[in-house]
Amino acid sequence: MTQTSYDAIVIGVGGMGSAAVYTLAKRGVDVLGLEQYDIPHTRGSSHGETRIFRLTQPEHPSYVPLAQHAHKRWRELEAESGTDLLTTTGSVHAGPKDGELVAAALESVRANEVDHELLTSTELGERFPAFELPEGHRAVYQPDGGFLSCERVITTNVNQAHEHGGVVRARERVRSWEPRESGVTVRTDRNTYEADHLVITAGAWAANQLDVLQNHLSPQRRVMIWLQPEEPANFSPDRFPVFSVDVPEGNFYGFPTAERPGFKFGRSPDVTEVVDPNDWQDEPTIQDEHLLRQLPDGHFAGDAGSDRTMGMATCLVTTSTDGHFYLDTHPEYPHVSFAAGFTGHGFKFVSAIGDVLADFVTEGDTELPIDVHRLDGRV
Template sequence: MTRDSFDAIVLGVGGMGSAAVSHLAARGVDVLGLERYDIPHGRGSSHGETRIFRLTQPEHPEYVPLARRARELWRELEAETGVDLLTETGSIHAGPADGETVADALESCRAHDLPHELLTESELAERFPAFDLPAGHRAVYQPDGGYLDCERAVTTHVNRAHDHGAVVRARERVRGWEPRESGVRVRTDRDVYEAEHLVVTAGAWAAGQLEVLSDALTPKRRVMIWLRPETPERFAPETFPVFRADVPDGSFYGFPVHERPGFKFGRTPRYAETVDPDDWRDEPTPEDETLLRRLPENHLRGGAGPTMAMETCLVTESTDGHFYLDTHPDYPHVSIAAGFTGHGFKFCSVVGETLADFVTEGDTDNPIGVHRLAGRT
């Protein structure tokens, strides 16, 4: 017979949920993780081989202390498990000299005394020969950036949770939950469970589980591509940092070659396609490929080789671009992490710690002021 009572239940075991289950189990919490797909899976935003890690946070300077804590926790997880997760390559934020991307990156670095360099487009090309940015562009280089192996990170967190006694069940869809006199009751397509605490880390499906965020989350479709470079030596981790670049063809981000036979990059469209997470066009199209290839064709020397792979992912945007990380305004025993707007995976480790703080301590000392729900929903 299956157990039906736990101290805490985590809804969604992707990047954030796997970290939450891991941290809760390590603290001795009897925890159940429920995932509707596989662990890991490719239906959300915790797949695609790599995700950027950076201390430079142009989204908001307050993100920097959270990123620093995330980095500490990733390194602690590596040391404990013996699994390599974070590869440091340095990070680039590039764009027009008078543009917001460069100005905000500089503000982030200066406000938190991060080591950095401001490079002209010529200096960037001399340092990292693959880049060929337009005249008048600038790049903020920060040496501590890099990339996380995202599927390996999910798996490592779940394995660690299992080692500490957690129960994790995949291919089990949550139909709904309700508060009880004490705790919550969760109904799935297989069973009914009860717990003292609930943690919602359901990604694009969080709005369906949280009425408080029903109008505050927007799932959108994004496409990633891997190209085999014509000059592979320019796209190795030692010579090609992770980057965000605003160029005339759009706003792009990318990575060096990792394990697949190609380097990966994507495009952040100004007006992305809003989708239903249960019914969306998950197969990349030739039009997607054409838009993406504009970057290497125009701004990456030796990068416009043959396509090796393409994948789609779901990015769930919040109303103001800052993710939600807090306890429920009406049910303090319900914790929420949602709306990561395409730049959340780097924070998985510290989000998991924060959610464990909510369950075991009632609050957290981590710097999450901009992510609280009050006044935003």
């Protein structure tokens, strides 16, 4: 017979949910993870082969200690699983010398005494030949940045959860959950389950599961592209760091070559494209491609491949009202916790978020630095 009672249930087994299931199982918690799609899948925000890891945190200086904890946990997960997950390339944040991106990046590393260098655009190009940014731009280089193999992370988390006795069920959609005095009832399209604790990591669907975050989460469509450069050696992980750049054409972020041909990058849109996560245009368009090609046409040396597309992909980015993700327990039901609204820069924290959510379940709270992410005063 199917087991229907658990210590904890996790709704959504993408990046955050897979880390929660793994960490809970490792701590001896009888845990069930429920995922409406495959593991991993391409309908959310944890696919496309690579995600940026960086210690530089222009979003807020308080993010840095959480990123440092995540870095430690990534290396521990690699050692435990025997799987390579994090590739170190260094990270670059570049823009006009008096611009907001460079100032915020510098503030984050200086406030936390993180090793870094401030380079001119000429110095950046001399060190990493692919870059050809405008004169007057500055770049904050931090050597510990890199990229995570995102699908491999999810697979590894789930495999390790299984090793520790965790249960994960894919293609099982949660219809509803109800709080009990000391637990929850979760109803899916296959079964009904009981648990002492509930963890909600449902990504773009989190607002459907959390009344306190309704009207405070915005699922948005983003597009990634892979281009094949004429000199691919300049875009290899040992010669090309992950980057975020502000240039006249917009804010772009990207990666060296990794799992597939070409180097990958995306663009933060000027006008957000809010979508219904159950009904959206998941196939990239020619218009998407033309918009993205503005970056290599003007800001990389030589022929960066603007006419040689290797692939494109879309993903969902779920933004929060104020740009900081939500990480807390429910104000009415302390046995319900959640992580949501990662605003396109959350995957680097996956390993740390697993610890936070497991702390909520096993300890009732966490000592990890998440004050800016708690719910108080924000909704």
